[in-house]
Amino acid sequence: MIEFRDVSYSVDGIQVLSDLTLRVAHGEILVLLGRSGSGKTTTLKLVNRLVTPTSGQVLVNGKANDQVDVIQLRRGIGYVIQEAGLFPHFTVERNIGLVPKIEGWPEERVRARVQEMLQLVGLTPDLASRYPHQLSGGQRQRVGVARALAADPAILLMDEPFGALDPLTRDELQREFLLLQQRVHKTVVFVTHDLREALRLASRISLMEAGKLVTVLTPQEFLKSSDPWASAYVHAFGDGLESAANRGTS
Amino acid sequence: MNLLRFFVQNHTQVLDLTGEHLRLVGWSTFFAMLIGIPLGILIAHRTQLGRPVLTAANIIQTIPGIALFGFLLPVPWLGESAERLAILALTLYALLPIIRNTYDGIRGVDAAVVEAGRGMGLTESQLLFQVELPLALSVIISGVRIAVVISVGLATIAAFIGAGGLGEFIFRGVAMVDNRVILAGAIPAAILALLADFGIGWIEKQLRPR
Numbered sequence: 355m356i357e358f359r360d361v362s363y364s365v366d367g368i369q370v371l372s373d374l375t376l377r378v379a380h381g382e383i384l385v386l387l388g389r390s391g392s393g394k395t396t397t398l399k400l401v402n403r404l405v406t407p408t409s410g411q412v413l414v415n416g417k418a419n420d421q422v423d424v425i426q427l428r429r430g431i432g433y434v435i436q437e438a439g440l441f442p443h444f445t446v447e448r449n450i451g452l453v454p455k456i457e458g459w460p461e462e463r464v465r466a467r468v469q470e471m472l473q474l475v476g477l478t479p480d481l482a483s484r485y486p487h488q489l490s491g492g493q494r495q496r497v498g499v500a501r502a503l504a505a506d507p508a509i510l511l512m513d514e515p516f517g518a519l520d521p522l523t524r525d526e527l528q529r530e531f532l533l534l535q536q537r538v539h540k541t542v543v544f545v546t547h548d549l550r551e552a553l554r555l556a557s558r559i560s561l562m563e564a565g566k567l568v569t570v571l572t573p574q575e576f577l578k579s580s581d582p583w584a585s586a587y588v589h590a591f592g593d594g595l596e597s598a599a600n601r602g603t604s
Numbered sequence: 605m606n607l608l609r610f611f612v613q614n615h616t617q618v619l620d621l622t623g624e625h626l627r628l629v630g631w632s633t634f635f636a637m638l639i640g641i642p643l644g645i646l647i648a649h650r651t652q653l654g655r656p657v658l659t660a661a662n663i664i665q666t667i668p669g670i671a672l673f674g675f676l677l678p679v680p681w682l683g684e685s686a687e688r689l690a691i692l693a694l695t696l697y698a699l700l701p702i703i704r705n706t707y708d709g710i711r712g713v714d715a716a717v718v719e720a721g722r723g724m725g726l727t728e729s730q731l732l733f734q735v736e737l738p739l740a741l742s743v744i745i746s747g748v749r750i751a752v753v754i755s756v757g758l759a760t761i762a763a764f765i766g767a768g769g770l771g772e773f774i775f776r777g778v779a780m781v782d783n784r785v786i787l788a789g790a791i792p793a794a795i796l797a798l799l800a801d802f803g804i805g806w807i808e809k810q811l812r813p814r
């Protein structure tokens with residue numbers, strides 16, 4: 355589905371990513387876990403070509419992503435960022451319906467799709483006419499997810515989508531996201547620095563450190579791992595992680 | 605009440621000159637927007653061009669009004685018509701605030717929002733017309749407002765080269781040492797400036813993104 359082949363990226367003489375090789379399988383939630391500056395966001399942006407590798411290749415659906423039209427590539431990939439990056443001058447409805455609209459869907463179909471998406475992410479239809487600044491942080495984040503799903507992309511990139519939320523709302527959105535994923539089966543790359551979130555959501559966790567991929571493990575493996583970076587994470591987060599990992603898979 | 609009587613007696617001329625004045629300001633603002641907004645957009649995206657363009661516009665701004673009119677007088681096609689000349693000079697003066705505000709407005713759009721749009725597959729022109737320009741619009745209009753207010757004042761100098769406008773009264777009044785005549789030009793000019801400031805300011809407020 356997505357494949358990084360020996361990808362390196364440097365900018366202004368800084369080596370941001372080195373020799374990244376990673377495969378994301380169809381329908382899985384691959385979590386990129388790592389501390390600030392480890393290169394998670396850059397890795398994500400390689401997929402939709404907001405960043406182009408200095409060397410190596412990124413394949414999306416079996417094709418090198420620099421061999422396809424970049425606009426078409428991006429429209430086939432949902433993108434959710436922290437604080438949602440919603441267009442402040444568009445209503446919720448226009449935000450969610452934007453990609454379908456520019457893809458030329460008829461107006462009726464766009465409107466129906468927006469309603470469907472609102473329901474999917476647990477928002478009431480009356481929010482459609484509001485502006486982003488009239489929503490709570492949790493609602494904005496839901497709109498961000500709805501917008502990314504609107505054109506039904508097979509791939510979803512999520513960059514700390516729940517990072518700025520309070521613990522209760524975050525918990526709620528994580529739970530709903532897992533339920534949602536059972537219905538929509540997207541191939542998801544999910545960035546976080548929160549191990550608890552990673553254990554709960556991930557099919558596999560790829561741990562990054564200083565621009566390198568340290569290891570790729572399932573949540574269960576991660577907890578037992580003897581890898582120094584992985585166990586450092588487990589120690590830093592302390593007790594109660596088992597239950598986080600189990601909640602996700604159950 | 606001398607002044608009031610003067611206005612009543614000369615009201616057709618006051619109106620004519622006000623009309624001329626507005627025509628000078630209107631056309632020059634139009635041309636300055638036509639050049640300044642695209643240029644501002646360009647330098648907001650190609651930032652290495654920003655400094656030279658803004659510096660050039662700045663330098664034009666520092667040339668004294670009368671000198672600029674004087675410089676342009678010998679230019680062939682332009683020199684033939686005082687109005688053309690005045691419009692060109694006023695256009696040059698109006699460029700800086702319009703370029704500057706367009707540049708600032710576009711650069712001020714939240715980079716995360718633009719990147720989100722790009723990541724979703726908006727083309728560069730869709731990004732410009734649907735995201736950057738709408739979000740920068742109130743700042744751009746604010747530049748236009750500044751340009752218009754400056755032009756209303758500067759256009760009084762156009763009378764110096766015979767291009768008409770309310771400056772006619774001012775120059776005539778100075779020559780005649782008659783304050784009434786000076787005020788007959790200065791007061792309508794001040795009112796025009798205030799109206800433009802208020803009116804365009806109102807539009808600007810309506811367009812300000814929440």
Ligand SMILES: Nc1ncnc2c1ncn2[C@@H]1O[C@H](COP(=O)(O)OP(=O)(O)OP(=O)(O)O)[C@@H](O)[C@H]1O
Nearest residue numbers: 365366368370389390391392393394395396397547
């Ligand atoms: N355009 C750029 N110019 C210079 N340095 C960059 C650029 N993009 C990324 N970097 C550097 O690359 C490193 C990785 O950045 P990246 O945004 O991928 O980290 P991250 O893992 O997402 O961090 P965070 O958790 O804080 O979001 C950082 O040290 C950053 O400063």
Ligand SMILES: [Mg+2]
Nearest residue numbers: 394395396513
């Ligand atoms: Mg990041």
